[in-house]
Amino acid sequence: MRPLHRAEDPEGWRAEVESNRSVVTQVDDGATERGKWPTSSSSAPHIMALMLDQLDLRSGMCVLEIGTGTGYNAALLAELTGAENVTTVEVDVSLADHAKGALDSAGYPVTVVTGDGMKGYRHNAPYDRIIATAAVRELPYAWVEQTRPGGLILAPWVATFHPDEPLAKLTVTADGRAEGRFGAPAWFMPMRSHRLQQETIRDTDERWAASGKPEASRYGITVTPEGQRIWLDTPDNPIG
């Protein structure tokens, strides 16, 4: 990583912004070792496109995004569904304020909420779609409760069963469960508080190798009020 200042290197800045890579926009939220962890970014455009495609959005759908960051993806959501239908939650006050200003001035007056997105945002529920743009280890039941039956939840995963960080895509059922499968890797930074220790990453690799290195798409997940269950191939085959 190398620092880049818009005022000092406007061309380098523009090239980075227009690239197909993710752009780190914050390296320290004050709670981590200074400069060690990227704590916010604008996601890689090809990953944003992949996730928007998976969400199968239509105009008028009510959407909750967790992890506002720069606000770029919230603007894309607003373009597809209407700004009045988009709520986005960011845990970092300064990022949320900055994104709100940028979104308003770009003509996308979405609702930006400062808070812990793991709780969702009950006030504007129910949602047709929930998209997380930071990776989770556990899917909060609040997201299931706040999604309409038949609605979708899409979240990058801090997996302890596969070395990639696959995207989980779940459908919410009328009886209050969410179920779905894992797919393509997305490599998002984890939600604050969902980071894995090096030891856990090593254990994950070993366990996955010992179980014959199954493709990520063979894994699935069921979430109920009692918690989440990761399974291999079918819901009746939970992994330990």
Ligand SMILES: C[S@@+](CC[C@H](N)C(=O)[O-])C[C@H]1O[C@@H](n2cnc3c(N)ncnc32)[C@H](O)[C@@H]1O
């Ligand atoms: C990869 S960035 C999001 C990219 C963003 N969607 C964009 O278009 O620029 C992840 C964001 O999630 C935020 N975040 C991390 N934990 C969070 C939490 N518990 N609740 C809400 N936001 C969180 C981080 O502060 C960071 O801004």
